[in-house]
Amino acid sequence: MNALTGCVALVTGASRGIGAAVAVELARMGAHCVITGRTQGGLEESDDAIRAVGGSASLVPLDLIEGAEQIDLLGPSIVERFGRLDIVVHAAGWLGKLTPVAHIEPRDFITSMAVNLTATWRLIRSVEPPLRAAPAGRAVVLTDRRAAAPSAYFGLYSAAKAGQRHMVQCWAEELAQTNLRVNLAEPGPVGTRLRRAAYPGEDQAVLPSPADVAPAIAALCLPGEMRQGAIIAIG
DSSP states (O other): OOTTTTOEEEEESTTSHHHHHHHHHHHHTTOEEEEEESOHHHHHHHHHHHHHTTOEEEEEEOOTTTTHHHHHHHHHHHHHHHSOOOEEEEOOOOOOOOOOGGGOOHHHHHHHHIIIIIHHHHHHHHHHHHHHHSTTOEEEEEOOGGGTSOOTTOHHHHHHHHHHHHHHHHHHHHTTTSSOEEEEEEOOSOOOHHHHHHOTTSOGGGSOOHHHHHHHHHHTTSTTOOOOSOEEEOO
């Protein structure tokens, strides 16, 4: 029996990149994965990769902006269908334009906050009840060093990710006396589409791939992981 046999895991941003790779790893460990992402085609590719390792998945196309209210239904819907929710890995994120703070467009500000911060808040509201009811509920939110190390032109992304980081750490502190463990994973530089948008001239061949960092992130979902509110550097 695998370590997560019988568990149900929700992974956001699972149509590509780190989210997709973590979903594959959780499925390899025995969890049934509910995977969300913007594109049906990307989710189907992730589903193929999950099936290739002998796992199973349910696909939920979800736009974190247009489908914001659907986030509220995720936790209850998963419990209604599967009877439980044990793990959440929130990997979805949005970089946006790298620009001076004074040049940030209102529509980009709204989008960044919606995807990186507001969606996290809505997700927490939706999944906390079933995660607290699970024997060993685990939540992992992907963070970025820019949340603690601001840099020129990253003002919008850094602000949103800093808000997300602080919210998640507050949530973790509130749950200190429960069985639910909440942590942040900081993957470091990884060869993803988001990274390529931020550093277009970088040679991604020298960077770790999403599959390289996925096992360490998935390990944070195991029942034996007892840290709470930690920022765990993966790379």
